[in-house]
Amino acid sequence: MQIEQIEILNFLKRYSPFKELPDDLLHQTALQVDIGYFKAGTPILRFGEPLQALHLVRSGAVETYRRNGVLYNRLSEGGIFAEQGLLRDKTVIFPATAIEDSLIYFIPVACFELLYQSDEVFADYVEIGDTQRKKSGVLADKSSNDLMSSEVRQLIGRAAVTLAADATVQQAAQLMQQESVSSLLIVADQSKDAALVGIVTDRDLRNRLIAAGLDYQQPVSVIMTKELVCIESNQFVFEAMLVMLRHNVHHLPVLDQGKVLGIISIADVIRYESQNSLYIVSSIFRQQTVAELQSLSTELASCFVRMVNEDANSRMIGAAMAVTGRSFKQRLLELAEQHLGPPPVPYCFLALGSMARDEQLIVTDQDNALVLHNDYDPLLHQDYFAALAEFVCDGLALCGYSYCSGDIMATNSQWRQPLRVWQQYFTDWIEKPDAQRLLNSAIFFDLEGVWGELHWAEQLNQQIRRQVKANADFLACMARNAISRTPPLGFFKDFVLENDGQQNNSLDIKRRGTAPLADLVRVHALSIGCAATNTYERLLAVKAAGILPKGRADDLIDALEVIAMVRIRQQAKSLQAGRSADNKVKPEELSAFERKTLKEAFQILSFAQKFLKFRYPGGRQ
Amino acid sequence: MFYLKKQELKTDPLQMLSKNWQNTMQQLELKAKDARLKAFYQAGAVAADTALQDICFVALDFETTGLDPVRDGIVSIGLVPLTLNRIHSSKAQSYLVKPRVQLNERSVIVHGITDSAIAQAADLELYIEPLLQALAGKVVLVHHLPIERAFLYHGVMSRLGEGVIFPIIDTLALERGFTQSGLQGWWRSMTAQAKPSLRLADCRQRYQLPAYQPHHAVTDAIACAELFQAQVAQHFSVSTPVGKLWS
Numbered sequence: 069m070q071i072e073q074i075e076i077l078n079f080l081k082r083y084s085p086f087k088e089l090p091d092d093l094l095h096q097t098a099l100q101v102d103i104g105y106f107k108a109g110t111p112i113l114r115f116g117e118p119l120q121a122l123h124l125v126r127s128g129a130v131e132t133y134r135r136n137g138v139l140y141n142r143l144s145e146g147g148i149f150a151e152q153g154l155l156r157d158k159t160v161i162f163p164a165t166a167i168e169d170s171l172i173y174f175i176p177v178a179c180f181e182l183l184y185q186s187d188e189v190f191a192d193y194v195e196i197g198d199t200q201r202k203k204s205g206v207l208a209d210k211s212s213n214d215l216m217s218s219e220v221r222q223l224i225g226r227a228a229v230t231l232a233a234d235a236t237v238q239q240a241a242q243l244m245q246q247e248s249v250s251s252l253l254i255v256a257d258q259s260k261d262a263a264l265v266g267i268v269t270d271r272d273l274r275n276r277l278i279a280a281g282l283d284y285q286q287p288v289s290v291i292m293t294k295e296l297v298c299i300e301s302n303q304f305v306f307e308a309m310l311v312m313l314r315h316n317v318h319h320l321p322v323l324d325q326g327k328v329l330g331i332i333s334i335a336d337v338i339r340y341e342s343q344n345s346l347y348i349v350s351s352i353f354r355q356q357t358v359a360e361l362q363s364l365s366t367e368l369a370s371c372f373v374r375m376v377n378e379d380a381n382s383r384m385i386g387a388a389m390a391v392t393g394r395s396f397k398q399r400l401l402e403l404a405e406q407h408l409g410p411p412p413v414p415y416c417f418l419a420l421g422s423m424a425r426d427e428q429l430i431v432t433d434q435d436n437a438l439v440l441h442n443d444y445d446p447l448l449h450q451d452y453f454a455a456l457a458e459f460v461c462d463g464l465a466l467c468g469y470s471y472c473s474g475d476i477m478a479t480n481s482q483w484r485q486p487l488r489v490w491q492q493y494f495t496d497w498i499e500k501p502d503a504q505r506l507l508n509s510a511i512f513f514d515l516e517g518v519w520g521e522l523h524w525a526e527q528l529n530q531q532i533r534r535q536v537k538a539n540a541d542f543l544a545c546m547a548r549n550a551i552s553r554t555p556p557l558g559f560f561k562d563f564v565l566e567n568d569g570q571q572n573n574s575l576d577i578k579r580r581g582t583a584p585l586a587d588l589v590r591v592h593a594l595s596i597g598c599a600a601t602n603t604y605e606r607l608l609a610v611k612a613a614g615i616l617p618k619g620r621a622d623d624l625i626d627a628l629e630v631i632a633m634v635r636i637r638q639q640a641k642s643l644q645a646g647r648s649a650d651n652k653v654k655p656e657e658l659s660a661f662e663r664k665t666l667k668e669a670f671q672i673l674s675f676a677q678k679f680l681k682f683r684y685p686g687g688r689q
Numbered sequence: 690m691f692y693l694k695k696q697e698l699k700t701d702p703l704q705m706l707s708k709n710w711q712n713t714m715q716q717l718e719l720k721a722k723d724a725r726l727k728a729f730y731q732a733g734a735v736a737a738d739t740a741l742q743d744i745c746f747v748a749l750d751f752e753t754t755g756l757d758p759v760r761d762g763i764v765s766i767g768l769v770p771l772t773l774n775r776i777h778s779s780k781a782q783s784y785l786v787k788p789r790v791q792l793n794e795r796s797v798i799v800h801g802i803t804d805s806a807i808a809q810a811a812d813l814e815l816y817i818e819p820l821l822q823a824l825a826g827k828v829v830l831v832h833h834l835p836i837e838r839a840f841l842y843h844g845v846m847s848r849l850g851e852g853v854i855f856p857i858i859d860t861l862a863l864e865r866g867f868t869q870s871g872l873q874g875w876w877r878s879m880t881a882q883a884k885p886s887l888r889l890a891d892c893r894q895r896y897q898l899p900a901y902q903p904h905h906a907v908t909d910a911i912a913c914a915e916l917f918q919a920q921v922a923q924h925f926s927v928s929t930p931v932g933k934l935w936s
Contacts, residue, residue, distance in 0.1 A: 072767070072783050072907040075899075103776035103911065105898075105918035127899045169897045169922075171915060174775070 076101045076173065079126060083146035085193035093187060102174040106166035113150060113164040121174035122194075123150045128170025132162040142167070151194040154180055192660050220308050220322055221301040223337065224330035228253045228321065233265055233289040237277055240268055240288045251319040251331055254292045264328060266292035269319050298323050299332075309337050352395040358463045361399060365468040368392055369643050372430045376640035382632035383604055386427040393423050393432070394518055396467050397460065401519045404459040411456070412449045413441035417519040420476065424516035425586065426602045427632075430639050431649050434461060434469040435476045435511055437483040439524050444486045453484055476511055487524055491531060498535045498542045506549045510587055513594070514601045529599065537597040540684075546594070547684035550587035551677040555580050555670035564655055577638070578651040581631040585673055588680055589624070592616070595684075603628060616679070624676055627669035634658065634666050710734040710856040710935065723849045725818050732825035734856050737932025741921060744931055746771050746858075747823060748830040748914035750906045751840055752800035754788050758839035762788030763813055764802050767906025768823055769914050771830075773927055776914045781907045782823060785810040789847075800904040814848040824855065828931060832889045832913045834859035856935040860916050863934065864892045867924055892916055896923065 077098035080086040106112050125147045132140045132149050140162050153161045183190045230253045231240055240252055251269040255262035276291040297315045299308050301324040308320055318334045348367055355361045375385050420435040422428045457478035465471050478484050497505040513532050517525025557565045564572045586603045593606035596613045600606050611621030639649035711734045718730035748769045755761035766784045770777045787810040831837040834857050842852040868885045889912055896919035901912050
């Protein structure tokens with residue numbers, strides 16, 4: 069049936085959650101829409117007013133606010149608002165104001181309820197709420213992160229060390245030394261459920277014992293602080309800081325339902341603040357031994373978790389992790405040279421794969437290689453560089469970058485060669501590709517110099533760009549290789565639905581998501597001779613070159629962010645739960661929203677793979 | 690000896706007439722013979738000093754076979770009721786009308802309504818009653834008043850033997866007023882620059898309103914209604930008396 073409200077219908081067809089509706093529901097909706105114009109600056113909804121409609125921005129821009137006036141969300145064309153109020157008691161929860169001259173579509177309550185009850189996708193969409201829905205919707209005040217929104221429990225590093233009240237002061241000091249802690253909780257007696265009676269700190273030993281000239285054989289209860297100032301584990305870090313300042317204490321026992329979880333010190337609060345990548349990078353270069361470097365790897369994990377909690381995007385996290393990875397390598401090479409003496413011929417240490425692309429996460433193999441000066445003589449120099457490679461790769465493994473299972477490391481003599489050999493490798497791979505060479509290309513063609521003669525890395529990169537761009541056959545082979553790993557069809561409740569109908573309960577999101585996406589983008593990027601290695605930057609170049617259908621590059625950019633962030637969040641979740649992070653994703657652990665967006669991202673990837681096949685047909689192997 | 694106040698002396702009598710639609714409608718009611726017209730006029734017009742926020746409007750658009758109101762006819766009618774707050778697109782109405790003249794190719798290209806589309810449609814006479822009922826007591830909005838006013842007048846005249854006339858706000862005329870007034874308008878007239886386009890789509894663009902596919906009666910009526918809300922928001926206020934706008 070032809071409807072008269074054609075413009076309304078056509079508009080609804082363009083935006084979620086309407087475009088997903090079946091035709092008859094969509095028509096019914098279009099027939100019920102009313103319209104209103106709001107000049108910039110005019111309020112659209114006021115707090116507490118009765119709500120009669122779901123609001124959809126037809127044109128212009130709208131901001132919604134919390135009751136305290138803090139910005140809640142900013143919406144543009146196609147954005148919906150007022151759904152939270154409709155789902156609750158049909159009054160306005162988030163007041164809204166037009167920030168540009170705006171046209172608003174009103175979808176009446178009755179129609180909203182019909183859609184909500186009869187269409188699952190629509191219901192899911194409106195339930196999720198608009199801030200989570202849009203990446204761009206992350207508008208919350210930046211200061212609400214960090215200390216303001218982190219709970220005290222995140223600072224607890226270990227269980228509190230306790231001592232009975234009848235122990236001597238000396239025993240207390242010995243226990244503190246042994247456990248390397250700066251405070252002890254004092255309990256009434258040795259029993260398991262003994263009551264907490266006080267706290268002793270470094271400062272008490274100094275001020276109340278040594279300065280007062282007391283005998284250190286007397287019971288610890290003499291110098292302990294009896295008036296305990298505690299904090300609940302779910303209070304915020306900034307509250308802990310305020311409590312410390314107000315009571316002039318440097319240690320706070322953290323309670324969870326009356327039980328002591330641990331103690332946090334003012335140093336913990338300060339360290340928490342400084343757990344950013346910059347701080348870690350600067351401390352990497354201060355470490356004098358491999359063992360000291362190793363101790364930093366736990367801080368790296370906290371830094372990663374923290375960035376995720378602070379809503380950093382995948383590019384920021386990838387870049388921060390890559391920078392620290394690079395710093396580890398550089399410091400290890402410095403240490404190796406101190407240890408082994410100066411290199412007999414110049415060399416360049418290469419990072420490959422995700423680190424070269426600035427897309428490193430917390431679970432990363434070390435992929436690296438050595439480019440040596442053309443004067444390299446195996447008889448004279450082999451021992452030195454083998455030892456150097458071993459030192460660095462072992463060090464990296466200790467710091468949490470596990471050995472590469474494919475043996476793509478500088479310790480492998482095949483990947484420790486003079487520049488001219490590398491140049492020949494690359495020429496051979498490009499001109500006579502076979503299965504193994506294509507796999508190699510996928511790793512080695514994202515390369516970056518980390519240490520030494522960095523211009524050699526640039527020289528190799530230029531060679532790759534020049535030779536690949538001119539070789540359509542190689543591109544076709546790479547394209548075919550890039551589509552060998554496909555995303556799954558989707559998710560269904562708690563399992564992964566495969567393209568052949570098979571069901572799995574988990575998914576390797578790297579193998580099925582980020583890796584094929586990076587492979588795909590690499591082919592497009594090499595075809596236009598793009599110098600960037602980062603997948604996002606490559607996509608921007610591919611978009612600018614106009615080789616993809618209109619809008620596809622932007623879709624891929626969104627898909628990349630969605631897939632990468634699901635992977636990142638899963639890893640952060642594992643780390644926070646005290647497990648080691650991997651790339652496995654179980655659909656049941658994802659939110660409805662994550663499942664939905666991930667499915668859409670996989671569809672975009674799948675479509676892009678089909679397009680790749682079409683654009684680079686053939687591909688002999 | 691004149692006892693007229695200064696203010697009244699200054700007032701243009703023609704303007705006075707056009708502003709007093711309430712009176713005019715009452716007179717027309719007395720003269721009308723057809724019951725449908727009598728009922729329409731009886732619903733009357735609001736007082737000229739009624740604030741815009743208290744008025745129910747109807748945006749109206751015709752698609753026609755051409756531009757001559759005497760020889761050409763109406764092929765479709767779109768109407769959308771609205772207030773300053775809300776455009777009730779959900780209550781939009783439309784009528785396909787079978788004109789008494791042949792559809793010509795030029796106009797078919799414009800509005801896309803073909804012979805086969807109007808094969809089942811009825812003559813305007815059948816729609817006069819529902820149309821007048823929809824407009825009764827409301828203030829009508831159109832973009833480019835001469836077309837709608839003349840086509841309806843002649844269309845009704847040729848069927849009932851008497852025409853129909855009522856107050857209309859012309860969004861095109863309002864826009865012309867805005868573009869000609871003020872420093873910008875003066876500068877434009879002094880420098881003989883091209884006059885800004887007053888086509889519906891171009892007017893809408895000045896208010897950042899979205900582009901719609903033109904020449905579909907309901908869409909054009911909605912477009913006109915949106916333009917009017919935008920014009921009022923930018924240039925008038927909710928308490929502006931309707932008498933300032935209609936003609």
